[in-house]
Amino acid sequence: MAIDLRAFTPARVGLGRSGNSLPTVELLRFQLDHARARDAVYDELDPPGLGVPHILLRSAAADRETYLRRPDKGRRLNPESRARLETGSYDAAIVIADGLSARAVHRHAAHLLEELMPRLAAEEWRLAPLTVVLGGRVAIGDEIGQRLGAQLVAVLIGERPGLTSPDSLGVYLTWDPRPGRTDAERNCISNIRTDGISYARAAHRLHFLMREARARRLTGVALKEEAPRLGDAGGAPETTP
Amino acid sequence: MKLADVPLRDLLRNPIVPYETDEVTRLICDSHDAEAFAPIGHLTVGEFRDWLLSEQATGDRLKALAPGLIPEMAAAVSKIMRLQDLVSVAAKCRVVTRFRSTIGLPGRLSTRLQPNHPTDDLKGIAASILEGLSYGNGDAVIGVNPAADNPSRVDALLHLLNRIREHYDIPTQICVLAHVTTQMRALENGAPVDLVFQSVAGTEAANTAFGVNLALLDEAWQAAKELKRGEHVMYFETGQGSALSADAHHGVDQQTCEARAYAVARRYQPLLVNTVVGFIGPEYLYDGKQILRAGLEDHFCGKLLGLPMGCDICYTNHAKADQDDMDALLTLLGVAGCNYIMGVPGADDVMLHYQSTSFHDALYVRSVLGLKPAPEFEAWLERQPVLMPEQWLLT
Numbered sequence A: 001m002a003i004d005l006r007a008f009t010p011a012r013v014g015l016g017r018s019g020n021s022l023p024t025v026e027l028l029r030f031q032l033d034h035a036r037a038r039d040a041v042y043d044e045l046d047p048p049g050l051g052v053p054h055i056l057l058r059s060a061a062a063d064r065e066t067y068l069r070r071p072d073k074g075r076r077l078n079p080e081s082r083a084r085l086e087t088g089s090y091d092a093a094i095v096i097a098d099g100l101s102a103r104a105v106h107r108h109a110a111h112l113l114e115e116l117m118p119r120l121a122a123e124e125w126r127l128a129p130l131t132v133v134l135g136g137r138v139a140i141g142d143e144i145g146q147r148l149g150a151q152l153v154a155v156l157i158g159e160r161p162g163l164t165s166p167d168s169l170g171v172y173l174t175w176d177p178r179p180g181r182t183d184a185e186r187n188c189i190s191n192i193r194t195d196g197i198s199y200a201r202a203a204h205r206l207h208f209l210m211r212e213a214r215a216r217r218l219t220g221v222a223l224k225e226e227a228p229r230l231g232d233a234g235g236a237p238e239t240t241p
Numbered sequence B: 001m002k003l004a005d006v007p008l009r010d011l012l013r014n015p016i017v018p019y020e021t022d023e024v025t026r027l028i029c030d031s032h033d034a035e036a037f038a039p040i041g042h043l044t045v046g047e048f049r050d051w052l053l054s055e056q057a058t059g060d061r062l063k064a065l066a067p068g069l070i071p072e073m074a075a076a077v078s079k080i081m082r083l084q085d086l087v088s089v090a091a092k093c094r095v096v097t098r099f100r101s102t103i104g105l106p107g108r109l110s111t112r113l114q115p116n117h118p119t120d121d122l123k124g125i126a127a128s129i130l131e132g133l134s135y136g137n138g139d140a141v142i143g144v145n146p147a148a149d150n151p152s153r154v155d156a157l158l159h160l161l162n163r164i165r166e167h168y169d170i171p172t173q174i175c176v177l178a179h180v181t182t183q184m185r186a187l188e189n190g191a192p193v194d195l196v197f198q199s200v201a202g203t204e205a206a207n208t209a210f211g212v213n214l215a216l217l218d219e220a221w222q223a224a225k226e227l228k229r230g231e232h233v234m235y236f237e238t239g240q241g242s243a244l245s246a247d248a249h250h251g252v253d254q255q256t257c258e259a260r261a262y263a264v265a266r267r268y269q270p271l272l273v274n275t276v277v278g279f280i281g282p283e284y285l286y287d288g289k290q291i292l293r294a295g296l297e298d299h300f301c302g303k304l305l306g307l308p309m310g311c312d313i314c315y316t317n318h319a320k321a322d323q324d325d326m327d328a329l330l331t332l333l334g335v336a337g338c339n340y341i342m343g344v345p346g347a348d349d350v351m352l353h354y355q356s357t358s359f360h361d362a363l364y365v366r367s368v369l370g371l372k373p374a375p376e377f378e379a380w381l382e383r384q385p386v387l388m389p390e391q392w393l394l395t
Helices: A024-042 A064-069 A079-083 A102-121 A140-148 A199-216 B008-013 B023-030 B034-040 B045-053 B059-068 B071-079 B083-092 B122-134 B151-168 B180-188 B204-209 B214-225 B254-266 B288-304 B323-336 B359-369 B375-383
Strands: A055-058 A093-097 A131-134 A152-158 A169-175 A186-192 B110-113 B141-144 B174-176 B196-199 B234-238 B272-276 B309-312 B340-343
Touching (some): A024 B323, A055 A079, A093 A102, A131 A140, A140 A152, A186 A199, B008 B071, B023 B204, B059 B083, B071 B288, B122 B141, B151 B180, B180 B196, B214 B234, B234 B254
Parallel strands (some): A055 A131, A093 A131, B272 B309, B309 B340
Antiparallel strands (some): A152 A169
């Protein structure tokens, strides 16, 4: 019997073939999707459009080309932004960064926070003021978290656009943030988007990880994610944006 | 001083990353085989290139030389080689490994079937596997990158892959590419582990960023060997830029760091090693031309050092590259005798968000270059009627 494999996965199965190559319609569909994903990389974040009160910051990468060529600059704040942060004493800081997909941040960041905040409020977490950073990479959360005096930092960031998913949001959680932290010291929830992991599931897992991090005073490979399952979920790619 | 005039011996005498503070350097120096090195010990980097291209450098001689070479020598000579030099010399180096299938034989090109799914959905993964098998992909390994590094999920994925492999009696290997510690836990729980995987890099500090060190890898290797499945039980991935992105490169260029990662891999007699050449992004390899060059350098350096080298020919959407660049690198690596490439449905990895080579691409390169899959897998393909999806898809 014939079965349509496309019913089971968003992967590009069941494409058919022209000789050993793709049929023309699939070749053109791929090229259109690639052009759209390339465009998504150059979308700009519109901070007021996020609809959440925040402190606006900028990384040391002044434009998109610099951002792509100089990851070190995307990991540090520019001097004016650094001066804007006051040190306090907080359980956690939440940072929103454009990363490689401003579109992902626009579509999903506020929705994820709506799910997360009530869970944290119920446990009386002391949260630092929300920050939004332009031209930011994951590790910029280390500097922001340290300056704010937060024990834990969660960075919500636009992941690199995929062909079928130009709007995927990731969250990276780091205990005791300070410049020099490595990726092995972070936990990640990836693929937060319409066809990926839902806001409720992502918030459930993030909340679980935040509680575990606080209880065990660490994040990273030593903190295995064994949250009681709330339906299905997504996770961590090998490299960070 | 020109690089071409540097004596190879100088590279051996002056470790580029300090011996005292880096265990990868200690591994490189302490495992160097002076006897194997002797035949070329008097050469400069430039003379070494001439020797490699000469008729004297036969496949057998290159194989015998491998333990005498350190990564810094391979990286140095590759820098003064053109693409055709990298192809010519690599094509002379055959590195054959075996588990259920034999990989790297002349006239063969294998693939890793990579059926990733954004939420690790078991039916979705099974669907991609069936599609890939029907295109003759999967003879190097059926290897899933899990979306979440979660022990119970990794167990479930291993059981799924193993069930499919056993059901169709496929002469291949399975692997779930979680962190090595997660796989060790799965192994202890009795999950059906074939190969143990880990991403590795070329400095101790970069490996720390991956959450590994040599002692941990030794432990994982020991545990995998205790299953008595043969001598090649490890799988490693590498990629230029991993040390630099972790600020763990000691000022050393990213290609030399990459070659040093092969010294780490070499210690464990792996079944499979591949560079994931364009994965880390344009921060490290900016465009198609750089990815092309890097892919051929990595394959050459790996083969020269005696590794069963494959390549994930790939790019991300923030790099200036497209599928044309992948076609060029794929064709050149096919000519260079690359052991295996990736088979990703439609070249689009819907979990890791990057583009690689497709099931179709494997058919293309095998067809134009007259290459076949691993012999055991080829025989299996000939025995197969059309693959019928089983109950895990239909229910």
